[in-house]
Amino acid sequence: MEKLNIILYPFQVPFLASSQIYWVYILSAIFIATLIYVFGRGNQERDKNLLQYLLPKEVYLHRSSITQYKYFFPICLFEIIFLVPTTIYLANIAEITDKTLTEITGITAPFAITIPQLWQNILFTFFIGLLADFANFLYHYLSHKIPVLWEFHKVHHSAEVITPLTVYRTHPVELFFGTITIVSVAVFGTGIGMYLFGTEMKQLLIYGVSFERFIFYLAGYNLRHSHIWLAYPQWISHVLISPAQHQIHHSVEPKHYDKNFGYILGFWDWMFGSLYVPTSYEKLNFGLADGESNLFNSVPNIFLQPFRAIWQRISQISV
Template sequence: MEFISYILIAAVYPLLRLITPSDQFFILSFVGSAFIAVGFYFWSRRHRKTTMRGLWRYMVPRKLYRHASTIVDLKIFIFISIYFIIQTLVLLSLAPEVRDIISAAMSSTFGDPANIAAPIVVIGILIVTFDLLAVEFGYWYGHYLLHRVPWLWEFHKVHHSAEVLTPLTEWRQHPVELFLVPMIISLATGVVHGIAGWVFGDSAAMIKLWNVNIALLFFGYTLLHLRHTHVKLAATGFLGKLIQSPAHHQVHHSADPKHHDKNLGLYLSVWDWAFGTLFIPEKNQKLEFGLDEKDEAFETLTGSMVEPVKRAAVVVSPKPAGEATADPVQPSTS
């Protein structure tokens, strides 16, 4: 009976996500992003006449939401959402396990926990900050691997094949990608919390809301859904080296070779800046999205799930002696 209940929950999970506050698809996160998009619309047109009809067309452009690529986004979103709830059971236990291992290693190396005394708010802010940086590093590194390792790129192509960007594109991912990146993030955050547990002892508590780091929640309720849209909200100058604005990620999806493998971060640009993968958005930039060459395999849900497995197997399979190996196709988007 419990198994049947779990299957039923998994089946309706794509809808449950809309009413789950800690989920990236919680309805209020769309409301937050919509407010920012509306504000950007009026600000960017402050010297021009604006109308409510024009605002509606800007917010819900027909050519995007009726595009064949968006239909594929929706199908993959439903499939991946059902898969994601199953994967979550595995990854939820990973970060605590890593945390405990790190804490034990710290104790065996440096002795008993330091239990440094500090105001609980200060400790909370420190852990929020380092947890955010760990999440960002895990995301950046996992994304870097998806771009630079040829067989992983075959899976990441599913995401890059989107020809238009909508909030659903965020979840246009193959299960291999959706497992790899959260796993690396869990390892990174586990290390941070393991060290924090040894340094601060029982006081090592992160400031959370709905069991989510408040900094991650803030970005999730503001910028997340604008990353995969036509809203060209850009952070430039020094701010662009810190924040991964929606325009950063739109560059990241560009088919222009100069944008390949750039802007791999989630909400922050600091790791891109540190490792040389940052590209600050340019004013009035016009971008085209999609792979270098149109790939019909990614125009269906089945093709998007099955074809990457076949191609990755070809990439990693041993080649006969003397047979030339073609250079891997480089990504056109990210």
């Protein structure tokens, strides 16, 4: 039965709230995209009906998309076999952190809250979310700056068109180490909270997902990997990363390189000088420059190309 559950996992992903492509999040993105079609397109794509606007053949039948559909199944199997057990194990970091701080200081829960009020749990949830979002930003930033990490991150940027499934276009090495980094930081923060305020302080969850992330996914998250342009007002774009800003991050235009690394919050990019806020609609092309996306044109190549590139780098150094 366990092996059967592993095999069926890719088909279960759209029904898991922890997945970015949970059907509720997809449905909310479709709803927002429909509103954009009716009210916000300007002079763009007026010749298309709603179905053509939402599901253009040139995007969803593109060779890059076809490759992604094939890649979805093996990367999901990697996730359930290796990543899920690892993240469950990492939850122990919270208790270890709590016990270690108690042993070092000799103090147990100095600001203990026996029965936390709702606002206190909300603040605690935002604190953990803030730590996780910064860890996400930092790992993403480093994956562009450190050559070895960039070779693995290229898998994600090799998509020549982007769809909600592009979030699963991630090399197993990056997925593993990126997730470990982000989860470890979040769980470490949870341990600090347990030490300071006691074990009764809890994150607020909706279907097992922290409430601020659930809202983020519900508020059109899946449009960030899509052809549909949704930009926020300038001032909001300095605080929150809009779908349009993430699309810009995928752009092959040189002025867009190494911009908008943020996941939820935009002020990390603002602080580090990598924020790019569009002033109007920009027509974008996606993928890697100089035709390098062709090196990732099949499932085997997605897995193997980063190792080939790293070996080539090592060979050039040794020569």
